[in-house]
Amino acid sequence: MNHTKEYRTRRFMNWFPLGLTYATFYMGRYNLNVAGKTMMDYFHLSKGEFGVIATAGFWTYALSVMFNGPLADRIGGKKAILIGAAGASALNLIIGLLFLSGWQTKLILGMSLLYAANQYFQSFGALSVVKVNAPWFHVKERGIFGGIFGIMISSGYFLAMTVGGWILAYLPWYFVFLIPSAAIAAMFAVDFFLVQDTPKAAGFENFNTGDATSNDADRDKPADFNHLLRRVLTNPVIITLAVSEFCTGFVRQGLMLWFVPFLSEVHKIEHGSSLFTLAGSGVTAGGIAGGLLCGYLSDHWFQSRRAPVAFIFYLGQIVSLYILGRTASPLAASFMIGVCCMWIFGVHGMLSGTASMDFGGTKAASTVTGLLDGVQYLASGLTGFFMGSLLDKFGWGAWTWMIMPFSLTGALLMLRLWNETPLKKSPASGQPEEHRPLVEDEA
Numbered sequence: 001m002n003h004t005k006e007y008r009t010r011r012f013m014n015w016f017p018l019g020l021t022y023a024t025f026y027m028g029r030y031n032l033n034v035a036g037k038t039m040m041d042y043f044h045l046s047k048g049e050f051g052v053i054a055t056a057g058f059w060t061y062a063l064s065v066m067f068n069g070p071l072a073d074r075i076g077g078k079k080a081i082l083i084g085a086a087g088a089s090a091l092n093l094i095i096g097l098l099f100l101s102g103w104q105t106k107l108i109l110g111m112s113l114l115y116a117a118n119q120y121f122q123s124f125g126a127l128s129v130v131k132v133n134a135p136w137f138h139v140k141e142r143g144i145f146g147g148i149f150g151i152m153i154s155s156g157y158f159l160a161m162t163v164g165g166w167i168l169a170y171l172p173w174y175f176v177f178l179i180p181s182a183a184i185a186a187m188f189a190v191d192f193f194l195v196q197d198t199p200k201a202a203g204f205e206n207f208n209t210g211d212a213t214s215n216d217a218d219r220d221k222p223a224d225f226n227h228l229l230r231r232v233l234t235n236p237v238i239i240t241l242a243v244s245e246f247c248t249g250f251v252r253q254g255l256m257l258w259f260v261p262f263l264s265e266v267h268k269i270e271h272g273s274s275l276f277t278l279a280g281s282g283v284t285a286g287g288i289a290g291g292l293l294c295g296y297l298s299d300h301w302f303q304s305r306r307a308p309v310a311f312i313f314y315l316g317q318i319v320s321l322y323i324l325g326r327t328a329s330p331l332a333a334s335f336m337i338g339v340c341c342m343w344i345f346g347v348h349g350m351l352s353g354t355a356s357m358d359f360g361g362t363k364a365a366s367t368v369t370g371l372l373d374g375v376q377y378l379a380s381g382l383t384g385f386f387m388g389s390l391l392d393k394f395g396w397g398a399w400t401w402m403i404m405p406f407s408l409t410g411a412l413l414m415l416r417l418w419n420e421t422p423l424k425k426s427p428a429s430g431q432p433e434e435h436r437p438l439v440e441d442e443a
Contacts, residue, residue, distance in 0.1 A: 010202050011136050017194050018129055019152025021081060021187040025125040026156025027164070028092045028180035030256065032057070032115060034164035034280075035176050037261045038271075042173070043107055047261070051388025054257055055381040056112035057119040062377035064123035069370020072124065076197040077131030080124045082188060087121025089184040096177035123373070130369040135198045135206060140299070154287030154345065159183070162280035169272030237420050238368060240413055242375045244310070245351055247410035249376030251317060252344050253383040254403040256283075258391065259337055266396050267330035275334040282338020290346025298350065306350050307417035313350075314411035316343035318404050325400030347410070348376075379406075 003011075032054065040050050072080040095114050103110070159180075167176050196202040259279065263269040269276050294309050302308045320343055324336040351372060387402060 007199070007204055010204065011199075013194055014136060014196060014202070015133055016152070017187065017190045018081065018132060020155075021085060021184070021191055022125050022129055023152055023156035023159055024180060024183040024187050025084070025088060025122055026153065027159035028088050028118065028177075028184055029122050030157065030160035031092070031164055031176045031180055033257055034161055034260060034271075035168065035173060036257070037264050038168055038173050040261070043104065045108070047258075047388035047391050048385055049108055049388075051257075051384035051386070052108055053112045053115055053384070054253075054388075055384030055386075057115040058253065058377045058381035058384060060116035061119040061123050062374045062381065064120045064374075065127065065370045065377065066374035067370075068123050069127055069367040069374075072127040072131050072370070073367050077128040078191070078195045078197050080131065081128035081191055081195065084121045084124025084128065085184050085188040085191065087124075088118055089181045089188065091118035091121065092177045092181035092184070096174045096181060099174035099177070100172075123370075126373050127369050132195060132197055138207070151288045151291065153349070154284045154291065157287055157341075158281065158284035161283050162277060165271045165276055165280050237417060238371065240416055241351055242371055244410050244413045245348075245372040245376040246379045247314075247406040247413070248344070248348050248351065249379035250383060250406040251321075251403050251410070252348055252376070253380035254387060254399075254406075255321075255337075255340055255344065257380075257383050258387065258399065262396055262399060263330075263333060263337075267333050269330055269334060275330055278331075279334040279337040282335060283341045286338035286341030286343075287345040290342035290344070291349045293342075294346035294350045305419065307414040307420060310347045310350050311411050311414035311418075313343045313347045314407050314414065317347075317407040318411075321400040321404050321407065325397075 036050055036054075039045060040047070068080070091114060095111070095118070098110075098114075164176050167173075167179060198206055200206045263276065263279060267275075269279070290313065294313060297309045297312075298306055317340065320336060320340045324333060324340055327333050327336065390402065391399060
């Protein structure tokens with residue numbers, strides 16, 4: 001794409017702070033994961049009891065992101081990210097202050113409600129990122145950009161897992177909630193002054209992005225229910241993507257929620273140790289590698305088709321999860337956490353981030369992201385109380401075996417979408433043309 005230097009610079013000033021904001025969202029979301037073992041020991045919680053708290057948050061996120069998707073499409077991504085940042089910062093502050101004051105009564109109920117409220121505001125994050133970025137990037141740019149933006153998201157895992165581990169090792173444990181609150185609040189201020197919803201709002205001309213709604217005459221108007229019904233909710237491609245993201249959600253949170261207690265109980269790896277730092281940094285490094293590799297392969301090897309790359313990465317998940325569950329080496333287990341994350345986060349970013357922009361289009365990007373993220377977190381909820389209860393009963397030997405079937409199902413679903421690209425309307429007929437490669441020269 002022949003964008004001017006000025007445009008690229010202003011676009012960077014838009015997506016970079018947005019990416020940092022989403023990274024701090026992760027710090028304020030996955031702090032529960034990193035503090036899980038500490039909370040279970042401190043408050044004498046079983047895995048099933050701790051899983052209830054996680055499930056309350058996951059399912060709240062799932063429902064919220066589905067409803068907030070159309071809302072973000074109507075109010076714009078900037079307002080949505082500011083709402084989410086304000087709420088997530090406030091909830092993390094409240095949780096941290098309550099633990100600071102010595103809170104111990106009705107912990108499961110109270111923490112479930114507070115974490116659920118936090119997840120409601122967290123649900124605005126992904127919606128806002130996709131909604132804001134959709135009009136700034138052409139389809140041909142989105143694969144590589146999705147990988148670059150994945151670096152920003154992966155830095156959130158670094159903040160949550162690695163920095164969170166340092167916080168738990170050297171500060172009172174409730175600071176794992178207080179510090180993310182301050183970080184999110186700081187990014188609220190940055191976004192308020194820098195982020196703009198469209199190129200036009202920043203003083204540039206809007207352009208045809210080549211996605212599913214780019215040729216619609218009313219593409220700049222908010223998506224109404226009729227549009228959502230015709231172009232989103234009954235779209236077989238989007239429905240298949242949603243089922244795939246259900247699988248991704250179970251795999252992703254099945255690993256992320258339980259790898260800290262797994263390393264502690266099976267391999268005796270604790271917060272602050274070099275092996276825990278290796279695992280926590282591996283989450284970040286794996287996410288970065290997976291995002292970049294997915295984006296590069298999609299745009300350069302598969303003509304901006306997303307499904308073939310996702311298929312490969314689903315198979316990679318199966319192999320890496322098998323090795324993680326079988327190894328007896330603490331070093332190998334710590335290393336394999338990052339390898340698993342490469343395959344898992346690569347698929348997640350490709351489907352929930354990039355494909356949602358492609359098939360939802362600029363007009364309905366948030367709605368499709370909300371749908372895909374929502375079903376992902378419905379599955380995530382099962383990794384809380386359900387997987388926690390099974391782990392209490394069967395032990396860690398069953399852990400990765402519970403996850404791998406979902407990776408296999410995701411891979412099979414990608415075979416159905418192998419040649420799919422966004423539908424493009426013919427300006428003359430107003431009817432969708434046949435799917436065609438996205439590398440064609442623009443008219």
